[in-house]
Amino acid sequence: MKKKIPSFIEIYTSLIKIPTISSENNTIDLSNKILIDLLSNYFSELNFSIQIQNIPNTNKFNMLSSFGSGKGGLLFSGHTDTVDFNEKAWTTDPFKLTQKNDKIYGLGVVDMKGFFAFLLDVISAINIKEIKKPIYILATANEETDMSGAKYFSEHTKIKPDCIIIGEPTCLKLIHAHKGHVSYKIDIFGDTGHSSNPSNKINSIEIVYEIIKQLIDLKKYIQQKYSHKDFSISYPTMNFGSIQGGSAINRICALCSITFEIRPIPQLSLNTIEILLKEKLKKTRKKWPNRIFLKNLFFSIPAYEVSKKHKIVQKIENLCKMNCSTVNYCTEAPFLKKIAPTLILGPGSINQAHHPDEYLDCSFIKPTKDILKNLIIKFCY
Ligand SMILES: [Zn+2]
Structure with a gap:
């Protein structure tokens, strides 16, 4: 032609x-x-x-x-x-x-x-x-x-x-x-106040400590449960991207935020990730009601x-x-x-x-x- x-x-x-x-x-x-x-x-x-x-x-x-x-x-x-x-x-x-x-x-x-x-x-x-x-x-x-x-x-x-x-x-x-990609942000709200009197106050960093432990558990769980031999990294990966919180050494930390992503392999759907994640956070959220807010960052791709x-x-x-x-x-x-x-x-x-x-x-x-x-x-x- x-x-x-x-x-x-x-x-x-x-x-x-x-x-x-x-x-x-x-x-x-x-x-x-x-x-x-x-x-x-x-x-x-x-x-x-x-x-x-x-x-x-x-x-x-x-x-x-x-x-x-x-x-x-x-x-x-x-x-x-x-x-x-x-x-x-x-x-x-x-x-x-x-x-x-x-x-x-x-x-x-x-x-x-x-x-x-x-x-x-x-x-x-x-x-x-x-x-x-x-x-x-x-x-x-x-x-x-x-x-x-x-x-x-x-x-x-x-x-x-x-x-x-x-x-x-x-x-x-x-x-x-x-692989797919999904990313989240968790905002944790504590109380504000002077560090000299922490009684009855909730410090958001102490809640974050518990949440991070749960998320590391989740990371280990998905890495053990899901695997695909065709991938160079054969398991779903999870990475903490950032942690931010607090304003001064003598102030109770009122807000702390963490971001993290998960890159699933094909057997792990975005829906399953969401369910597993909510399940993992359930106990901590119940313990600290209305203080822990999970949201999707960006657009998720299966x-x-x-x-x-x-x-x-x-x-x-x-x-x-x-x-x-x-x-x-x-x-x-x-x-x-x-x-x-x-x-x-x-x-x-x-x-x-x-x-x-x-x-x-x-x-x-x-x-x-x-x-x-x-x-x-x-x-x-
Ligand atoms: Zn492109």
Whole structure:
């Protein structure tokens, strides 16, 4: 097929040039509409049909582009947003694709706007008119904050591809499972007062002492009970992130707060974590009523796994000539799995994601194009 779109590097440059930062902080959070429109134009040029979906009550959008009709097919998915960046820490312009030392620098080059440049380049070079099964490209919003784009799409779409490939940077390894993430804050309220007279006063640090003991018990329990041999760290991890409390040495500590996170493996659901946690805190909360307040921090993401024995997983393993493995970071897979079995496979390393001078090592370019081309041709022709 004759190319109707710009070159790979030109497309890559145009995608990186458009700032699409997602943030919990409203002052830096940006709409992704300009990028969605640009992607829509590129895929339209390749005769894909386009559907754009607004995430209700936001200025964020998903795009689904499709070619071909009928059952099954492949869906390639990527998120359009990036994290924020620290201007002082970057040595290149985050919005200018910079090539040097066999690397391509820019915000989103691996995480993960670059994936769309790969897809466009590969699709423009094959004779797509001969495909027998549909190809879908999904571009989602808000992956870096609450994953509302993938969630909304999976709840509203009617398409039924055979398989979804998310192009997050996996160093081109095929990933079938990842850990989840949930974080909490516990605020403990004591009494205020001068330290010289502690009688009848409750010091929040003394309650925290009990709570931390309970949480360490919980940590040991989940580490002993749950295990998954495919993960490099085979058990769910729990980490205390911060502890804050008190204002002066001669004052009773009125408020103490702790934060902690749990990264579950697929057998441990977010719901079970919540139940176990509340159960653990029950005794202490009863002892100190209305003083202990537990709340979720941020957006929780369940762990994800599709069985290695699944027919489609084995088919993709054969086509890619590699075996599935696991990662410790989260993706949109737990939401997209409602649509189809989901695997993760993309160029570049997660080590460069969310870091100043994010780069794609150019050694990934040819193998990524080869794998994507092979997948489309073998799967959809
Ligand atoms: Zn990402």
